[in-house]
Amino acid sequence: MGNETADVVVIGGGIIGMATSYYLSKLGLDVVVVEKGEIAGGTSSKCDGNILAIDKEPGFDSQMSLKSQELVTELVKELDEEFEYRAPGSILVCENEEEMVAANAWVEHQKQAGLPFRMLDRNDIKSEWKYMADDIYGGLECATDSTVNPVLFTYALAVTAKRLGVRLKTHTTVTKIRLDANGAVEGVETSSGLIYTKQVVNAAGVWSKHIGQMVGIEVPIEPRKGHILVSSRTKSIGTRKVMEFSYLMSKFGKERKVDEETEKYGVALVFEPTASQNFLIGSSREFVGFQTQINVDVIRCIARRAIRFFPVMKDIPILRSYCGLRPWTPDHLPIVSRVEEVPGFYIAAGHEGDGISLAAITGKVMSELITDQKTTITTDPLRYDRFQKTEV
Amino acid sequence: MSNSIIVCRCEEVTVENLEDAYHTGAITSRQIKMKTRATMGACQGRVCRNLVDLWMGNKNPLASKGVEQLSYRPPVRPITFGELAGEE
Numbered sequence: 001m002g003n004e005t006a007d008v009v010v011i012g013g014g015i016i017g018m019a020t021s022y023y024l025s026k027l028g029l030d031v032v033v034v035e036k037g038e039i040a041g042g043t044s045s046k047c048d049g050n051i052l053a054i055d056k057e058p059g060f061d062s063q064m065s066l067k068s069q070e071l072v073t074e075l076v077k078e079l080d081e082e083f084e085y086r087a088p089g090s091i092l093v094c095e096n097e098e099e100m101v102a103a104n105a106w107v108e109h110q111k112q113a114g115l116p117f118r119m120l121d122r123n124d125i126k127s128e129w130k131y132m133a134d135d136i137y138g139g140l141e142c143a144t145d146s147t148v149n150p151v152l153f154t155y156a157l158a159v160t161a162k163r164l165g166v167r168l169k170t171h172t173t174v175t176k177i178r179l180d181a182n183g184a185v186e187g188v189e190t191s192s193g194l195i196y197t198k199q200v201v202n203a204a205g206v207w208s209k210h211i212g213q214m215v216g217i218e219v220p221i222e223p224r225k226g227h228i229l230v231s232s233r234t235k236s237i238g239t240r241k242v243m244e245f246s247y248l249m250s251k252f253g254k255e256r257k258v259d260e261e262t263e264k265y266g267v268a269l270v271f272e273p274t275a276s277q278n279f280l281i282g283s284s285r286e287f288v289g290f291q292t293q294i295n296v297d298v299i300r301c302i303a304r305r306a307i308r309f310f311p312v313m314k315d316i317p318i319l320r321s322y323c324g325l326r327p328w329t330p331d332h333l334p335i336v337s338r339v340e341e342v343p344g345f346y347i348a349a350g351h352e353g354d355g356i357s358l359a360a361i362t363g364k365v366m367s368e369l370i371t372d373q374k375t376t377i378t379t380d381p382l383r384y385d386r387f388q389k390t391e392v
Numbered sequence: 393m394s395n396s397i398i399v400c401r402c403e404e405v406t407v408e409n410l411e412d413a414y415h416t417g418a419i420t421s422r423q424i425k426m427k428t429r430a431t432m433g434a435c436q437g438r439v440c441r442n443l444v445d446l447w448m449g450n451k452n453p454l455a456s457k458g459v460e461q462l463s464y465r466p467p468v469r470p471i472t473f474g475e476l477a478g479e480e
Contacts, residue, residue, distance in 0.1 A: 021470055038422065045426070081416065151426045232434055232470060276403075276429060282472075294466050304469040314474030319436060320465035 005196040006032040006167075009188045009369060011174055011211055013037075013247055014044040015150065015355050017203035018157035019363025020093045022079075024162035027367055032167045032197070034174055035188050036207075041204050042152035043355060045325020046292075048228060048239060048280050049150040051357045054117075055248060056141035058109030060381050061333065065363055066115060067377055069144055071360035074240050080160045083153040084275040085160050087146035090241035092248070093125060093132070093139035093309065095370045096257070103140045106248075116143040128292060131237050131312040139245065149275065157363075177214045177345075185215075185344030199370055201346045205293050206290070206325045210348035215266070215342045220387050221350045223325035229281040229306075232317040237271070237279060237310060244269040244309065251287060252332060253352070267301045270307050271378050276318070281306045283353075287328075294321050296379050326352045330387065336362050337384040338369060346370065347384055399447065400440040410447055421448045421462050428477020431462060434470065 008024055010017045013035030020215050021031045024029050035041070051072050053065040069087075076085045094100045103119065110117040120139045125132055162168060169192060176189040177200060187196045202211045202219070212219035247268035249256045256263060268286030273279045284298050299321045329335065329350035339345045348366045361377065368375045395408040405428045413427040421444055424430060431437035432446050441462055467476070 001428075040426075048469065155423070155426070156418070229473075229474075276432075296466075299466075300476055300478060303473045307473055307477055313472075315472050317434075317470040317472050318467060318476060319432075319470055320467070322465055336429065 003194045003196060004032070006030050006034075007197065008199045008201060009034060009195050009197045010201045011188070012203035012205060012349075013039040013158070013168065013170060014156070014203065014205055014361040015040065016205065016351065016362055017201070018154050019359040020201055020203055020348055020366045021363075022157045022161040022164070022167045023068065023367035024365040024370065025161050025166045029371070030165065031161070032169060034172050034188065034195075035170045036173045037169065038065065038170055039158045039168065040151045042207075043324050043326060044154045044321055045151045046228075047150055047226075047326075047353070047356060048155065048282060049148045050090070050272065051082075051146045051148065052090060052142070052241070052354075053115055054092060054140075054145055055243065055251060057252075058106065058115075060115050060378075062110055062113055062115055062378055065354075065357055066144065068358050068361035069146055071364060071384075072146060072148070075157075075360060079156040080163060081152065081156040083156045084149040085146060086275075087144065088240035089141055090145035090243070091120060091139050092243050092255060094245045095135075096137060100137050103138075103167055103245055106199065107140050107317045108236040112334055113322070117141065118143075119388075127299050129238055129242070131310050133311055134310055136309070145241065147272065148356065150373075153356065153359075174211065174214070177211075179215065179342065185340060185342065186206045187339070198327055199344045199346065201348055201366060201370075203348045205327045205349055207356070208347065210329065213345070215339075215345055217339060217342065219337070219347060219349070219384075220330055221327045222287065223290055224328040224352060225284070225286045225291065225323055226326055226353065227294065227302060227321060227323040229299060229302055229321045230319045231278045231313075232319050233277045234316050235278075235280075237312065238275070239273060241273075242269070242271040242294045242309075248282070261297070261301050262305060265298045265301050265313045267298070267305050269305050271306070271310070281313075285326075292323055292325065294323055301358065326356070328352045333381055334358060334362065334384040335384050336365055336369075336379055339384050378386045399443050400428075400430040400433060402435050402439075403429040405430040407447070410444070410475075414451060419452055421445050424448060425462060436465075436468075436470070437462065
């Protein structure tokens with residue numbers, strides 16, 4: 001149990017921790033990752049794999065996603081391993097006239113923000129989606145949306161970071177964060193020894209509140225549970241991502257026209273074809289603490305919703321279901337920030353369902369913050385102290 | 393052991409595929425699964441799960457001591473979306 005030193009200690013070996021470590025190591029910093037389980041052992045392997053702008057609020061959010069999409073195309077070339085990257089775009093579909101009106105406004109806003117969005121009419125949908133229910137009104141498309149295998153993406157970042165000198169300590173728990181007389185970070189105590197460092201990144205996702213408490217701060221991140229179903233390998237239903245428009249309502253906590261159970265479990269259709277010729281079906285959103293048992297009522301509700309949009313799925317087998325915890329924040333934006341009151345302590349967490357989407361831009365920006373460079377995007381909306389301000 | 397032996401029939405994963413994954417850094421059963429899709433097919437791992445664990449144990453006796461056991465996920469046997477949804 002010897003003591004070691006590092007320029008930066010990253011807490012958490014999920015997609016955010018690995019992206020941060022990768023970009024830091026590219027800048028030549030000496031990085032240690034402390035992970036209580038395995039690389040991609042938590043949320044990053046209990047999710048789907050999208051780099052989406054289509055479901056981001058027009059403006060800062062969607063711009064951040066677009067930037068992340070650009071970075072991922074660079075990562076495809078930079079990283080040592082491939083991660084099933086493809087960029088077929090994605091679509092949202094509307095169930096009624098009201099949603100079409102809202103979708104139109106959404107598209108206009110996104111276009112003004114410079115993103116490649118367009119409306120799709122009933123014929124567009126029909127000609128691309130042979131198996132879609134007949135009563136779908138239309139939808140919208142974001143042409144640059146891309147998809148990856150989230151676990152392989154995390155592994156690829158980890159393998160490359162390791163080659164660049166990052167030390168990965170898996171099955172290692174952080175027990176204490178040492179502060180000096182001025183309250184600045186001095187070191188990290190772990191189950192396998194002390195690491196002297198002046199900079200710590202809290203990339204612990206749904207567990208980042210616990211890590212924050214070690215330096216006396218309250219990180220407003222709560223676990224939000226989501227279920228996903230996996231189909232068996234089957235004929236192609238479609239070649240790219242589809243979500244229902246009211247997924248946005250579910251995501252942003254707005255009112256929807258759905259039955260009670262669908263509303264209660266936050267169920268909204270997400271269809272994602274994978275590189276393995278099967279597809280994933282989501283989604284649900286629930287606050288039930290750290291409980292990760294599959295709830296049969298929820299997956300039943302998800303299956304019903306899937307059949308409503310794709311009646312053909314009725315006869316397609318489900319191989320398995322899984323669920324994970326998404327790190328939720330009150331305003332649906334992650335925290336990518338210094339913590340002013342604890343010099344040397346940073347937070348990169350709270351991405352809810354956008355962690356895979358935003359990992360690249362988060363890692364890049366975090367490496368820039370730590371090395372005092374100008375950041376690729378403005379980070380004001382991502383600051384930790386935005387929550388303190390609103391409470392006053 | 394011949395490298396062409398198929399370990400996971402559903403996903404057609406051979407011993408050679410496992411070897412390749414191991415040599416590029418997949419050193420637990422779970423990582424092997426994620427990289428090769430062994431145990432992720434239609435039999436839901438009934439046929440190959442033990443083989444993968446056994447192979448991994450031979451390769452790296454410490455692997456089984458880790459927390460990364462292969463998981464069991466519902467449903468136990470494949471059912472259709474329609475059956476799950478409670479439709480006819």
